Amino acid sequence: MNQGKDCPGMKKQTIFTPLRKKPFRTLFTAQVFSDTGNWFDIIALNLLVSYHWGMDIIANAAIDLAVAVPWVFLGPLLGVWADRLPRKQVMLICTLMRIGVVIGFIFAPNLPVLLALVFAKTVFAVMFDPARQGLFRQVVPEEELAEATALSQTCANATKIIGPAIGGLLMAIVAPKFVFMTEAVLYGIALLFLLRLPNVQPSAEEVKTEKNFWRELKEGxxxxxxxxxxxxxxxxxxxxxxxxxxxxxxxxxxxxxxxxxxxxxxxxxxxxxxxxxxxxxxxxxxxxxxxxxxxxxxxxxxxxxxxxxxxxxxxxxxxxxxxxxxxxxxxxxxxxxxxxxxxxxxxxxxxxxxxxxxxxxxxxxxxxxxxxxxxxxxxxxxxxxxxxxxxxxxxxxxxxxxxxxxxxxxxxxxxxxxxx
CATH class of the missing domain: 1.20.1250.20 (MFS general substrate transporter like domains)
Known part of the structure; x- marks a missing residue:
């Protein structure tokens, strides 16, 4: 595919070229804060149950399980709704609900309640990510898809380092509630950028398709x-x-x-x-x-x-x-x-x-x-x-x-x- 390398007057594409377009720039900025929030509590939750509550490794394994199960068993089902509903609204609601769940971490009295909250947070992430991927596909031009994908993956990889590192550092110097409050703020900033996203109209295929949950699932x-x-x-x-x-x-x-x-x-x-x-x-x-x-x-x-x-x-x-x-x-x-x-x-x-x-x-x-x-x-x-x-x-x-x-x-x- 010609990327403008051989056409006079056209700028050479780089990994940052997609950021010139406001819809993608807004979506990417929201991803930065949302992804950081996703990883922010990984170390904090494990330190909470191990050091503050004095529980053994079974509790840590249970947290990992609460994170993994929704992706496996609920992901394909929620993916149908992520395609069916307006993507911007899905992302806004899921982010708002994650703010509520993270605040709930502060008041969790025991492990069962904490696991339920972790499970709920993951469910909203399972709904949020397919909606983001679908909107990503709509706002990125075909010729910039590789660069935009690489930039999104760079963000995902960087936040896997930055999020847990900052969250773990805060956990070492302040009370757990301040870690979770900071995480809620990160989601709040992501929410502000999501509000600025354009209301992308559904494609003709989406409009004309008769809605049937199981048929939609089979289509994917x-x-x-x-x-x-x-x-x-x-x-x-x-x-x-x-x-x-x-x-x-x-x-x-x-x-x-x-x-x-x-x-x-x-x-x-x-x-x-x-x-x-x-x-x-x-x-x-x-x-x-x-x-x-x-x-x-x-x-x-x-x-x-x-x-x-x-x-x-x-x-x-x-x-x-x-x-x-x-x-x-x-x-x-x-x-x-x-x-x-x-x-x-x-x-x-x-x-x-x-x-x-x-x-x-x-x-x-x-x-x-x-x-x-x-x-x-x-x-x-x-x-x-x-x-x-x-x-x-x-x-x-x-x-x-x-x-x-x-x-x-x-x-x-x-x-x-x-x-x-």
Whole structure:
């Protein structure tokens, strides 16, 4: 697709080009505050039940479960409503309700009430995100879709670092209620920007379609099944997530095995996050992968798998390196992760019409959520039997093998995007 590189008088597109248009700029700014709020209480809630309430790890696991279950079991159902209802209004209501839920955290007297509130907050997030994806599809021009997707992914990756870090820091110096009050303020700022969004009119397809809940749900699933490139991309993303979450909870014991200490743990985790942000920026600035996003996903996954094997060998005391070396390896893995997520997000957007975006996005999230529920427990069993290093090494090998299988398959079947 011509991006203006060869046309005199036209400015070269960059990752920031979509921000020139006010609707996307407003939506993106709302995402910054909303995403930060989403991640703000991750550490705070776990510190609350562990340190302030003195509960064991079962309470922490219960919080994780309360977050994961709605994505898996309610996501596809709520995705129908996200497509059916006016998207701006859905986002406004969900954000307003999350403000109320977060304020409820302050007054939660015990774990059952807290879990119910966490569950409710996640339900509103499950409704909010498909609506945002659908509106995103409507306000971003086709020729800027890759750059806008990369910028949105950069925001998601950055807030995963910034949100928990600030929330955890505040938790260490002030009472928990101030953390949750700050989170409510973040959602409040997001709400102000959402109010400024234009009222985007539904497409002709959305208007003329007769409303029937179960038929609408089947339409989203049918769209994926008919689009081979979406089936391949979603299954690849789900497998990627499964093998990543086999080891994702083991960074702390890994740094012990690598003799890096507590400071090393912070640096390693930060390196993954910084790499993900940098990778998203690079993917958005260099978009020649649009011609074959699946190939980009596979090669990124293959190289990331190789790096994860190196990390695993370090945990097995076979490969040795300084803190600088391990941070560099983790930085590369984070950047390569973005090399998978940005093309995947672009494929979901470019291969799905706006009227189906919420349903397709929700079904994709549900499939990945199943992996999120299954992988950690398998990783724990594997780690206890063979050691932390072996979990990383096995995951890396499987990531690389998965990438090779999909590379061969996509080459033989010539799976290509509709728009390139």
């Amino acid at each position: 699933i049918a769209h994926i099944s008919k689009k081979r490139i979406l089936v391949v991309a979603i299954s690849l993303a789900a497998l990627n997530l499964f093998f990543v979450f086999l080891y994702d909870a083991f960074y702390a014991p890994l740094t012990i095995a690598l003799n890096l200490g507590q400071i090393g743990y912070g640096l390693v985790v930060s390196s993954f996050g910084i790499g993900a942000v940098a990778g998203s920026l690079i993917a958005g600035q260099w978009t020649s992968w649009k011609g074959n996003p699946l190939r980009m996903m596979c090669w990124s996954l293959l190289l990331a798998g190789a790096m994860v094997v190196v990390i695993g060998l370090g945990g097995m005391n076979i490969v040795h390196g300084s803190i600088v070396f391990w941070c560099a390896v983790c930085l590369i893995v984070g950047a390569l992760g973005a090399g998978t997520s940005v093309p995947f997000g672009y494929l979901l957007q470019s291969e799905t019409p706006p009227e189906l975006m919420g349903r397709v996005f929700s079904v994709s999230n549900a499939m990945q959520g199943v992996m999120l529920l299954a992988a950690p427990m398998i990783g724990v069993a594997f780690g206890r039997a063979y050691g932390i290093g072996a979990v990383f090494a096995f995951s890396g090998v499987m990531l690389a093998l998965t990438a090779i299988v999909y590379l061969i398959y996509t080459k033989k079947t010539n799976v290509r995007p509709t728009v390139s």
